[in-house]
Amino acid sequence: MNASGPARRWHRLTLRGRLILIGSVGVAAGLALGGLILVRTLEFTLQRSLDEGAVGTARDVAALAHAGRLSDPIPVGGGVSFVQVVDGQGRVTAASAGADRLVPALRPGDLTAARGGARLTVDGEQLGITGAVRVVGEPLPGGRTVLVAVSERGMAESISVVKGTLLVAFPILVGLLAAVAWRVVGWTLAPVEALRRGAAEITGASSARRLPVPPGNDEVHRLAVTLNDMLARLESTRGRQRAFVADAAHELRSPLASMRTQLEVAVRLDAAATATDTAPGSGPPAELLTDLLTDVNRLADLTNDLLLLARADEGALHRGTDQVDVAALAKEVAGRYAGARVPVRVDAPEARWVCGTPGALRQLIGNLADNAVRHAAGEVRVAVEDSGEGVLLTVTDDGPGVAPADRERVFDRFTRLDDARARDDGGSGLGLAIVRELARLHGGTVTLADAGPGVRAEVRLPAADRP
Structure with a gap:
């Protein structure tokens, strides 16, 4: 037989069946062991009681012999098969009624052992008794011995009745316990079955449903709560993915539509110039191609931002081990805004070192500066200082500010507030989301605070040793 056959049959059983089988086998083994101990204990107790009765009779007969009042036949009480008095030559000198007066109950070797106090079990056929016989001896003066034989038939019948x-x-008890256990285990596993049915009913269209939570505070209750929490997280992630895809499609559609329109205009203008013998490539198409290049650059930036966020979601972004001077990076980034709409001033008198990737930190500062320049009224201030627990980078503008209720929401992807929803301001709604991901990558945090007027972005990063 294939050795894997029992294993396959075992795995075909339900959990309920496995538990009942294991429990039934355990109970049967326990009952078998208990029954064996019970029978052995009963056998030992009855044997000892039988021996004590036989020894008591032998001593009574010996007392009569010592007193010179031993009669022949020897009187015996109930339960004793017969009594013999045997001399040193193995001859029977006295016996109870019905006992053999010619042949002693024991052979010479056994008789010597009985005189020494041994308790022997012999076949009753040699004594004319059915079944085994227990024989004990009690020595008398002059080398004589009192032999008392007691039949073990009653003890054997009692033990046989108990065994039967x-x-x-x-088996009846094991069967009843298995039936009760089947109901109890079924009742116990009912919440698990309810969880299974609930999970089977959850589909893509009904993923907002939750599994039934049984009452109590046991393992199944905690499992249901954990699974519902997992479903909530999955639903939230799925919602964010749907919103992310929808917003990404919307953001990509605008520059693509603009590019298509400008290309169609450029083709028509070039065709018109050809029809009027005007040199192709002159006039308005050059301006359209400049606008087209702007949209292409915007599309490329948006694609790069989406790729960075996708890598962040997959955990594919890795923090560098370089020691980076954040103050120097802030000054470098501020230099790009020399011709910006508002001036960008930097307050970073001392070097502040962090451990990370220069390019990622440069993008973090640049995104905050872009956002501040876009909304500032008069100027933008960038400061780098020691916060006592690390490095504090702040970017402050004097624009309209952000309401307290929106200061956390603006870090969501593709989030724009009402005063910043214009599509021609260069923003895609991903800048602050990227800032938060890069701050987390470097073990830091980013928050928004009131600057009165305006808003101040605060980035806290763990400090590194000076190289």
Whole structure:
């Protein structure tokens, strides 16, 4: 037989069946062991009681012999098969009624052992008794010995009755316990089955449903709560992905539509110039191509931002181990805004070192500066200082500010507030989301605070040793 057959049959069983089978086998083994101990204990107790009765009779007969009042036949009480008095030559000198008066109950070797106090079990056929016989001896003066024989038939019948009762009762008891356990285990596993049915009913269209939570505070209850929390997280992630895809498609559609329109205009103008013998490529198409290049650059930036966020979601962004001077990076980034709409001033008198990737930190500062320049009224201030627990980078503008209720929401992807929803301001709604991901990558945090007027972005990063 294939050795894997029992294993396959075992795995075909339900969990309920496995538990009942294991429990039934355990109960049967326990009952068998208990029954064996019970029978052995009963046998030992009855044997000892039988021996004590036989020894008591032998001592009574010996007392009569010592007193010179031993009669022949020897009187015996109930339960004793017969009594013999044997001399040193192995001859029977006295016996109870019905006992053999010619042949002693024990052979010479056994007789010597009995005189020494041994308790022997012999075949009753040699004594004319059915079944085994227990024989004990009690020495008398002059080398004589009192032999008392007691039949073990009653003890054997009692033990046989107990064994038969156990052989009948134990299977019935195991069967009853298995039936009760089947109901109890089924009742216990009912919440698990309810979880399974609930999970089977959850589909893509009904993913907002939750699994039933059984009452109590047991393992199944905690499992249901954990699974519902997992479903909530998955639903939230799925919602963010749907919103992300929808917003990304919307953002990509605008520059693509603009590019298509400008290309169609350029083709028509070039065709018109050809029809009027005007040199192709002159006039308005050059301006359209400049606008087209702007849209292409915007599309490229948006694609790069989407790729960075996708890598962040997959955990594919890795923090560098370089020691970077954030103050120097702030001054470098501020230099790009020399011709900006508002001036960008930097307050970073001392070097502040962090451990990370220069390009990622440069993008973090640049995104904050872009956002501040876009909304500032008069100027933007960038400061780098020691916060006591690390490095504090702040970017402050004097624009309209952000309401407290929106200061966390603006870090969501493609989020624009009402005063910043214009599509021609260069923003895609991903800048602050990227800032938060890059701050997390470097073990830091980013928050918004009131600058009165305006808003101040605060980035806290763990400090590194000076190189």
